[in-house]
Amino acid sequence: MDNNYFEIKRAGINTTFQDKGRNNLYHIGIPFSGAMDNRNFLLANKLVGNKLDSPVIEFAYQGPLLKFNGDKITITVTGDVIFKLNKKNNEIEGRCYETYQLENGDEINILSTNKSVYGYLAISGEIDLKFQWGSCSINTKANIGSNDGKKLTNKQKINIRKINFDQKNKKIDYLNSKIENIRVIKGTNFDYFSEEGKKIFFEKEFIVSKLSDRMGMRLDGPKIENIINTNIKSEGLLKGVIQVPADGNPIIMLSDHGTIGGYPKIGVVASVDYDRLVQISPGSKIKFKEIDLSDAETLFKLYEMETQNLISQI
């Protein structure tokens, strides 16, 4: 059948297409974007036999309800996600990190992420998408990427250009670790803060605010006192940078962040903990632990080896 597509019966809260993101555009004001949780993005693609950097559907909290129209297709869901499948009017509990075959009229209903934020739905084959600067990733703030840079909406169709149907089921045993401790390297303006402020930053708990999205994560909790200047001359930002504006509440830059900012940088989240950071849901506690550069590099290498190891098990 040529005409294979998913009909979006319910889009979910923040459902977008994402891939590896875009490089080398910071200088014109365009951030990386891309899948927030990189490991789960890679595992999803590997499970359905796609190239590792293929586009996937990313959702936050509540995911989409999709009806498949076509012949046969293989799908998987990664993350910590509660979902159901409706196959020939039989309802089945879905399990993450397993593949499922859908036939014409079957539905997948992604109810919610479980005490986490992002989940991924991968489809074996090629989704019909527009690419900008080599990536389909949707940045809703700048309206860049596929779907005119907007999140997916009800009644839309997701057209599949090419299906690589795989009859063999694949699965891995993988448990997303839930952590509250996030390792952080001191930022370039660490000394802008009072001794008490520095102590608070590394010793006290913060709560992830509801005002968090793909651009940034805001934190509530004890205030961090600035003793030099609450503004700096605007300069570049990166994902993981923790800025503290005048109100003393830290903001962590995430994948769709503005490229330039003028608040002092108290720290930067170590790359090894980024995937886990983005999964900490609003209302949850977070605590920062200081780490130096060489430890951060070593831990990232181990994390990368672990990811490669998981991929090779599939």
Added chain:
Amino acid sequence: MIKNISNLGDAALYCDFGTEVNKDINSKVIKFFETIREKNIEGINNLTPSYNKLIISFDLKITNFKKIKEIVENIEIKETQKLNSKKIEIPVCCDSSFSLDIERLEKKLNLDREQILEVFFKKEFFCYMTGFIAGMPFLGDLEEKMRVQRLETPRVKVPKGSIGLTEQFANIYTFESPGGWNIIGNTPLNVFDITKEKQPNLINPGDKVKFKRISMEEYKDLHG
């Protein structure tokens, strides 16, 4: 030329060119940025030049701070290297429907509308950097008597094409966005064109910009 190189997290170099904001320091940043960009150094995946800093991001899977630092420290920039610089004219209409904050500026600067616009349109601006939102140019320097702080409460939506002033800088909102700059007019030009992947920005760091005052009729003609 770079005063100090440190790490910003585990996947970026933070190159400090000084604390001042002036064309001299900024031109050095831009030359460095362009030189590194042309070299296509393996592992570097982003460069962010700003007033007096250059942030070099790299892929930690491919390289690390020590390796990139060594490469960057050995890059020579000749003092004679010229800045790539274009001259760009931006038409701006200051009809009262566009100049949302002109009355605030009149009060804060103690100048009248025509005096403010006269100074603004006479000036040749220099593009220090682009960013925050895609393609937004930061243009300087306004003279002392024209400098104001941003709005106490930022607007939730600043219209696309708005020309804003804050401190020594003017900017252009390349698309509708929240923002707190003092808006004096609007340009019908598409300053950031998403369909041009190679060169989406009309204005780049190092370029010289002059604003040209246009009437509402001309604005509508240019807007198409």
